[in-house]
Amino acid sequence: MVQAMIARGVDTEPEIGEVVLPEPGAEDVRVSVRAAGVCHSDLSMIDGVLSPSFPLVLGHEASGVVAEVGDEVTRVAVGDHVVLNWTPPCRACWFCQQQEPWLCTATEGITSVPRGALPDGTPSHVTLGVGALAEEVVVGENAVIPIPAELPLAESALVGCAVVTxxxxxxxxxxxxxxxxxxxxxxxxxxxxxxxxxxxxxxxxxxxxxxxxxxxxxxxxxxxxxxxxxxxxxxxxxxxxxxxxxxxxxxxxxxxxxxxxxxxxxxxxxxxxxxxxxxxxxxxxxxxxxxxxxxxxxxxxxxYGSADPDTDVPKLATAVRDGELDLNTLVTHRIGLADVPAAFERMRQGEGGRSLVLFG
Missing domain, CATH: 3.40.50.720 (NAD(P)-binding Rossmann-like Domain)
Incomplete structure (x- = not known):
């Protein structure tokens, strides 16, 4: 079981709870989350702007270290540093074939997907297929993008959503x-x-x-x-x-x-x-x-910035490495998981920049 920030319904206060993650399948990756940004899309899940299923593990903008890979995974290996991609394209639909992967029909309109369960067996769901406000996640290998190990791992979480957008x-x-x-x-x-x-x-x-x-x-x-x-x-x-x-x-x-x-x-x-x-x-x-x-x-x-994350995230990582892009200027609060509700309240009040949840 892992600790995660869980929302029970619309207009409810999210709280820390435990989630039982599924074992990675042949094409899945288990990632130890090191940092996750608190994004306005997460707030929209609990404010009623979007319509996910509950109970819901919040979060989708994150970075981490690969902890386990399925037998058929070739993109990453255990120990790799990665950014999570909450809208991984299928590469096969009409939009992907037209070089518009941000409009991929495989992720169109999806706010949450079922994954894992609460300790009592209740099926749980994860925000935008990720559920990154958690100690660990299990995602398909197309939802992880390797980044150079020399990059600041915590701040790199922002590249997965705010920066690429x-x-x-x-x-x-x-x-x-x-x-x-x-x-x-x-x-x-x-x-x-x-x-x-x-x-x-x-x-x-x-x-x-x-x-x-x-x-x-x-x-x-x-x-x-x-x-x-x-x-x-x-x-x-x-x-x-x-x-x-x-x-x-x-x-x-x-x-x-x-x-x-x-x-x-x-x-x-x-x-x-x-x-x-x-x-x-x-x-x-x-x-x-x-x-x-x-x-x-x-x-x-x-x-999503009309971007192809598999190509744009590495370009942004290069800009960070070369000193052209300073991710520290985007972060105003470095917090723990328990501080996420306060981060949502700052967001409602229009205060600060990104709040970054640090794990470990």
């Missing part, structure tokens, strides 16, 4: 070019990663926008050149920093209609707007036909 949206969706102006709305873990991605691409200015002044230092450390507190005059302020036009690229990292409208209003004519935040099905955003035509802005959504 934020940097991926900058590179793959917005395709930011050197010298372009970028505005990032919402400075949590993904927003900080988007800022870091914009800096990697040579963007400038990079304007961070958040409702909290307390996010200023975090944003600047990640690579922002300007910081604005979100208010009625935000769009005007952004235009003032971009020669009166508005930003070339806007990245919305909140998942709320108001933030999407802010991204729209902060952008120039012809701008690229990318929505990274996972919103509620009841929170609608609207645009008039005239403004869509007149401003000629494009809006797209970025699922």
């Amino acid at each position: 934020g940097v991926g949206a900058v590179r793959n969706n917005a395709r930011v070019r050197p010298g372009e102006s970028v505005v990032v709305i919402g400075i949590g873990g993904v927003g900080l990663s988007a800022i870091a991605g914009a800096r990697l691409c040579g963007a400038g200015p990079i304007i961070a926008v958040d409702v909290s002044e307390a996010k200023r230092d975090l944003a600047m450390a990640a690579g922002a050149t300007e910081f604005l507190v979100a208010e009625q005059g935000t769009a005007k302020a952004v235009r003032g920093l971009t020669e009166g036009r508005g930003a070339d690229v806007a990245l919305e990292c909140v998942g709320r209609s108001q933030a999407i409208r802010t991204a729209w209003q902060c952008s120039r004519r012809g701008a690229r707007i990318v929505v990274l935040g996972v919103g509620s099905k009841d929170d609608h955003v609207s645009f008039s036909g005239l403004e869509l035509y007149h401003f000629a802005r494009s809006i797209s959504a970025s699922v």
